Amino acid sequence: MSMVVFDEVVKKYDAALSVNHLSLVIEEGEIFGLLGPNGAGKSTTIHILAGLLGASAGDVRVGGHSIRKEPLAVKRLIGLVPQELAIYETLTAEENVAFFAKLYGLRGSLLRERVAESLEFVGLLDRAKAKPATFSGGMKRRLNIACAIMHRPKLIIMDEPTVGIDPQSRNHILDSVRTLNKLGSTVIYTSHYMEEVEAISTRVGIMDRGRLIALGTKEELRKQSGQEEKLLLELDRMEETMLMEMREHPRLRSVMVTDAQTLEVVLDESTTALQDLLFILHKHGAALLKLSRVETDLESLFLQLTGRTLRDRG
Amino acid sequence: MQAWITMAWYELIQILRLRSVVIIMLILPLFLIFLLGTVFDNQMKPVQVAMHIADRGPLSKEIEAFLQDERTAGLMIVKFASSREEVLNQLREGSVDYGFIVPEDFSEKFLAGGEAVWTAYPGRLDNENLMAEETAGSFLKELETRRAIMLAGAGEGLEQRTESEEIVARISTEFAGEGKAVFGSVSAIQYYAGAYLVMFLLYSGMPAALSLLQEKEKGTLARLYAAPQPFWIIVLGKLTGTGIFAVLQAGIIIVFSWQIFGVSWGNHLGLLVLACLLTSMCAIGLSLVIASIVGTSKATQSIFSTVTVLMTFLTGGMIADLNQNVLNIGKFTINHWAVMTIKRIMEESETTVIWQGIGILAMITAVLLILAFARLKKVVSLHA
Numbered sequence: 001m002s003m004v005v006f007d008e009v010v011k012k013y014d015a016a017l018s019v020n021h022l023s024l025v026i027e028e029g030e031i032f033g034l035l036g037p038n039g040a041g042k043s044t045t046i047h048i049l050a051g052l053l054g055a056s057a058g059d060v061r062v063g064g065h066s067i068r069k070e071p072l073a074v075k076r077l078i079g080l081v082p083q084e085l086a087i088y089e090t091l092t093a094e095e096n097v098a099f100f101a102k103l104y105g106l107r108g109s110l111l112r113e114r115v116a117e118s119l120e121f122v123g124l125l126d127r128a129k130a131k132p133a134t135f136s137g138g139m140k141r142r143l144n145i146a147c148a149i150m151h152r153p154k155l156i157i158m159d160e161p162t163v164g165i166d167p168q169s170r171n172h173i174l175d176s177v178r179t180l181n182k183l184g185s186t187v188i189y190t191s192h193y194m195e196e197v198e199a200i201s202t203r204v205g206i207m208d209r210g211r212l213i214a215l216g217t218k219e220e221l222r223k224q225s226g227q228e229e230k231l232l233l234e235l236d237r238m239e240e241t242m243l244m245e246m247r248e249h250p251r252l253r254s255v256m257v258t259d260a261q262t263l264e265v266v267l268d269e270s271t272t273a274l275q276d277l278l279f280i281l282h283k284h285g286a287a288l289l290k291l292s293r294v295e296t297d298l299e300s301l302f303l304q305l306t307g308r309t310l311r312d313r314g
Numbered sequence: 315m316q317a318w319i320t321m322a323w324y325e326l327i328q329i330l331r332l333r334s335v336v337i338i339m340l341i342l343p344l345f346l347i348f349l350l351g352t353v354f355d356n357q358m359k360p361v362q363v364a365m366h367i368a369d370r371g372p373l374s375k376e377i378e379a380f381l382q383d384e385r386t387a388g389l390m391i392v393k394f395a396s397s398r399e400e401v402l403n404q405l406r407e408g409s410v411d412y413g414f415i416v417p418e419d420f421s422e423k424f425l426a427g428g429e430a431v432w433t434a435y436p437g438r439l440d441n442e443n444l445m446a447e448e449t450a451g452s453f454l455k456e457l458e459t460r461r462a463i464m465l466a467g468a469g470e471g472l473e474q475r476t477e478s479e480e481i482v483a484r485i486s487t488e489f490a491g492e493g494k495a496v497f498g499s500v501s502a503i504q505y506y507a508g509a510y511l512v513m514f515l516l517y518s519g520m521p522a523a524l525s526l527l528q529e530k531e532k533g534t535l536a537r538l539y540a541a542p543q544p545f546w547i548i549v550l551g552k553l554t555g556t557g558i559f560a561v562l563q564a565g566i567i568i569v570f571s572w573q574i575f576g577v578s579w580g581n582h583l584g585l586l587v588l589a590c591l592l593t594s595m596c597a598i599g600l601s602l603v604i605a606s607i608v609g610t611s612k613a614t615q616s617i618f619s620t621v622t623v624l625m626t627f628l629t630g631g632m633i634a635d636l637n638q639n640v641l642n643i644g645k646f647t648i649n650h651w652a653v654m655t656i657k658r659i660m661e662e663s664e665t666t667v668i669w670q671g672i673g674i675l676a677m678i679t680a681v682l683l684i685l686a687f688a689r690l691k692k693v694v695s696l697h698a
Contacts, residue, residue: 052539052696075542082540084533090331091324102320103541103548147537 002061003028003155003186004049009058011044011210018044020210021058026188026203028154031181033201034190035302041210042190043083046159049188050080063154076104079153079185083160085140087132087147093119094128097146104151118146122176138169145176149185156180158189162196174200194299208306221301231274233263234290235281242284251276264294317543321551322558329521329559339563343514344570347577350506360391361442361449364401364410364435367394371421373457380453390449401435411437412446424461430454507577508656509631511567512593512649516622518560519597522553523605523614526693531611535696549694553598560594561587580659585668589659592675593652597622599682600648606689625649651675 004026011019019041026032036042047053049060051071059066065073087096097115106114119125122142132140141161148156158177162170177200181187191197197204198218206214206221214221238261246255246265251273253266267273281288329335365381367374381392393410395401401413413435417423424430432450436443526549529535538548568586571577579586600621605614626632628644631653644650655671 047696050540052536072542075540078540080537080540082533082536084536086534086537088328088534090328099320099324100537100541103317103543105316105542107316
């Protein structure tokens with residue numbers, strides 16, 4: 001069942017298109033990673049989805065409700081973890097969560113139960129009476145999450161939830177995302193950190209200049225882009241004639257010596273490229289001690305698709 | 315409804331938890347009212363005078379009228395004695411500061427061209443002696459001036475032309491200087507209580523705009539927008555919280571100044587509350603208009619504070635004895651109409667007169683709130 005459906009969504013700022021005819025379906029139970037550099041349109045997309053911003057054209061449906069026609073029904077289904085720390089320094093951790101819970105209509109014993117549950121989930125129950133001013137950056141980020149999940153939302157939107165925190169807190173947050181997903185929430189996760197998105201996402205969408213330029217699982221993305229395969233070979237000996245033959249071979253795109261015994265070789269997509277490589281090694285009497293594949297990361301995929309890195313500005 | 319109450323309650327909690335706000339908004343006004351009111355009240359504390367009027371001539375009634383006038387009472391409280399001995403006894407006992415006897419032949423001698431003199435019995439306190447002598451002296455000097463005019467044939471008879479109210483007013487102006495005349499018909503502490511109540515009510519409207527701007531600056535506005543509540547309820551709740559704080563502040567200033575400093579706020583409590591509410595709503599409107607123009611909480615705070623202090627100054631809230639031209643400029647401020655209305659309530663003026671002030675205040679409030687509403691989007695827009 002589809003949890004989120006973007007239908008030809010457009011957002012214009014003056015003449016510029018911040019979101020350019022975005023159509024996307026996110027299924028229930030997914031952890032969907034949304035990637036893109038600053039200005040790609042990720043935050044605008046998230047804001048339209050959460051009802052913070054109106055679309056210039058198109059519509060978004062969440063759990064079957066249209067954000068245009070039933071904004072409050074959509075908002076009830078969503079828990080938003082904004083990029084900025086959306087917590088009040090003058091309220092205690094418990095009061096922060098309770099305040100937002102009340103805006104979601106929670107009252108009485110249910111309110112108390114859910115506040116405690118949320119704080120426990122993010123590991124802050126023992127600091128419930130403390131004010132965020134006494135918290136570390138990671139603890140504030142966790143409280144930021146607690147304020148978004150106390151109403152048990154069906155869809156959790158996390159906009160760069162790990163910005164500027166220590167590795168321990170980051171791992172805690174990533175574990176939390178997985179747990180929330182297991183408990184039944186669909187998660188949309190945006191980040192600059194490739195490794196995070198790769199680690200937790202079931203599917204990834206890459207945005208650039210307001211458009212969705214790639215969509216799928218990591219494997220699908222690699223195949224979509226027709227990306228070459230990169231291998232690391234550890235050899236007992238290295239001969240110049242062997243290297244020359246490799247470099248002249250039409251199916252071996254690049255051959256690079258990384259140290260005295262290691263070669264980095266990029267193959268084309270043909271199934272015979274690896275066979276040809278092994279033949280050349282055998283011909284020159286070089287024994288293969290170790291063979292490993294270099295995993296393609298989303299950073300390099302993005303670079304290939306757009307000619308820019310994910311952390312580029314504009 | 316629940317969301318509105320929640321917003322108002324948490325807004326109030328957040329304001330009250332800022333120690334600096336509590337000190338500045340609740341304690342400082344009380345301190346200022348006490349300080350300024352006491353300083354000026356000490357300078358004009360009326361002197362206690364025992365007086366025996368032995369004269370039964372044509373001027374005796376004029377003298378009595380002058381002494382019994384309530385404006386004279388601001389300078390000199392007279393205890394009438396039936397004899398010279400009673401005056402001296404009261405002086406000895408210390409129940410009065412000064413004694414006067416109007417001689418039996420005062421009218422007769424004076425009208426015949428003699429010097430206007432009362433028999434004086436100074437007390438032990440120099441300041442009180444000076445005040446009694448100056449007050450009586452001003453009155454007698456006025457009588458002599460009038461007699462001179464009469465003798466020069468420039469006018470009618472002395473008895474007809476001597477108007478006690480005019481004399482009292484002149485004495486008050488000449489003698490009191492920084493005293494009661496400067497503050498109008500209210501006491502100094504009443505004057506400053508009213509002026510500072512209005513100034514701090516204006517300040518209490520500022521958190522409305524600051525709070526909304528800070529929601530944007532600190533990132534919590536996104537989460538409020540994401541909540542399943544109509545956004546106008548959220549804004550209304552925040553403004554209500556600010557309004558409750560203003561009412562609380564006004565209540566504390568009024569009750570404390572009344573109970574501790576003895577400030578009389580008149581007997582129209584309902585109208586006083588209404589005037590305070592309107593002033594606070596004016597302030598909320600003004601702060602939102604400023605916020606919509608400047609866009610940041612720091613700039614809003616600076617400009618709003620400057621405007622408030624300037625308006626207070628122009629209406630004599632800091633220096634009572636201001637040049638009339640400056641006071642005329644002050645008539646174009648919120649403070650002028652708010653302070654004037656509150657002064658009328660303190661004076662226990664007729665209800666229709668008080669309502670006139672409230673009506674003008676309500677019109678200013680309406681204009682500011684309409685402007686604020688029209689520009690509110692600039693303040694609460696996430697993407698402006």
